[in-house]
Amino acid sequence: MECGTDNICIDNLKVDFNFSGYIEAGIMQDMNMTVFVENRGENSYGSHVKVTYPFGLSFRKVTSKQGRVGCVSVDSDQKMTLGITTCYINKPIFRANSSAVFEITYSTNNESNFDRMVSFTATARSGNDEHTADSELSINKTVGEKYAIYVTLIRYGNSRIRFNITAMKNNLEKPVNQIFKVENDLRDVNLTILIRVPIKLGEKDIWANKNLQIPDCSIDRDEKPTIPDFVEALKKHQSVNCSVAVCRLFRCSANLKRHDLKFYNISANVSSGWIEQTGLRSAVFELVSTASLEYDKNKYYYFDSLDTAHFEKINTQVEVYEERNLLLEIIGGAIGGLLLLALITTGLLKVGFFNSQYTLILEKPEAPAE
Known part of the structure; x- marks a missing residue:
């Protein structure tokens, strides 16, 4: 035993x-x-x-x-x-x-x-x-x-994603509408949506309204860009985001019930004043706003192994083009036409076209008298 x-x-x-x-x-x-x-x-x-x-x-x-x-x-x-x-x-x-x-x-x-x-x-x-x-x-x-929570952030379809603006004009304004959609699937949850919006590039404001607001959100702070030389950066990638621009951080507290939907609307006029300092007279810029989720990680975990739905961005394309000067185009076309005519005339002279035509006229027999 x-x-x-x-x-x-x-x-x-x-x-x-x-x-x-x-x-x-x-x-x-x-x-x-x-x-x-x-x-x-x-x-x-x-x-x-x-x-x-x-x-x-x-x-x-x-x-x-x-x-x-x-x-x-x-x-x-x-x-x-x-x-x-x-x-x-x-x-x-x-x-x-x-x-x-x-x-x-x-x-x-x-x-x-x-x-x-x-x-x-x-x-x-x-x-x-x-x-x-x-x-x-x-x-x-x-x-x-x-x-477990599963809250998705997506760009809402009514967001305006593209507009045109004329280069070298600093007093233009264009309406922009960027909308984030938040959807809660699993359970009631309290969380915060963090939205970052570029508001200033160099010394120029991007938005016509300097006091940009988002309904149901509060301004937390303005964050400085991480890349000081935005001109060189924008020559390589025309993306006006928080790396090159001052961004305003908004905090949006939300108490979401299961299957709740919530929309956060960035709606204001974009000014053209910031474009000239980029040195680009013809380009397609992307004005990039981002949103991310913040929640109590001691209480919740995100039910997604890839963790991909925490972050979303909206790219609004700003196409900059030079305005056409019709008067210059007409004058240029006329001058070009005259130059072309002069070149044709010179060429014909060199090959003796006019001399041969004159000889044929002289050699033509007179018509008999009646």
Whole structure:
């Protein structure tokens, strides 16, 4: 029996566990709990571990990493009671100085609703009458819970995406409408939409209204560009964004219910005064505004492995062209026509065209008199 000279088996069990991440509530997701059991004493009989877990989790499976493990589980069917998973270790004998490692998988669903910190307890037991005094038979740990959210940012179709403007005219204005659409799919959520709008290039304002506002948003601050030499930058890429222009940061707080839609409208006149300082008389600039999401990452996680819907931008194309001078074109056309006529006449003279025609006239016989 390997229980010493007294034939009394005194085991020394230690149980511990950890989690892979946090509980992802609000969608059908799995969470894994890895359990470690050691017997540091003599043989242990009928050794097992009981894990208690909260209402809202469902037992799915157990995977043995080391040793033989078999589990049964009863989920809680009401909020005030706990589910219990019982796992038997190397049944019937958990031998001296051996260990077992196994992973329990629980699942959540979109109806699950937990406290911010969720508590689990693991307790080791055996059929032995005695345990050593330093046995570690029970442990309690908590794991954080986060709710899945899926909020999309897209450019709304009514945004004006292109307009023309004449170069070298500093007093022109053109209406621009940039609209961000925010759509919430999974659950109620409080978040902030951060919108950045280029407002100044060099010393010139981009918008005719210096006090540009966005409804339902507040001005947070104006941010300086990261590239000081905007002229050289715009020669390579005609993108008027926050890297070359001063941008105004707007904070838009939103309490979104499930399936809510919200629109943020940047609507004002763009001035032409900023274009001349670029040195480009003919170009297609892109006026770029951006939007991103900010939320409590201790409470929520974004349900998208690519994390792509956090950010959106709107490019409004500003086509700059030189105004045609019709008078110069008419004068130039007339002068060109006269030059062409002179060249043709000179060529004909050189080949003797006019001399041959004159000779033919002289040699033509006179008509007989009647």
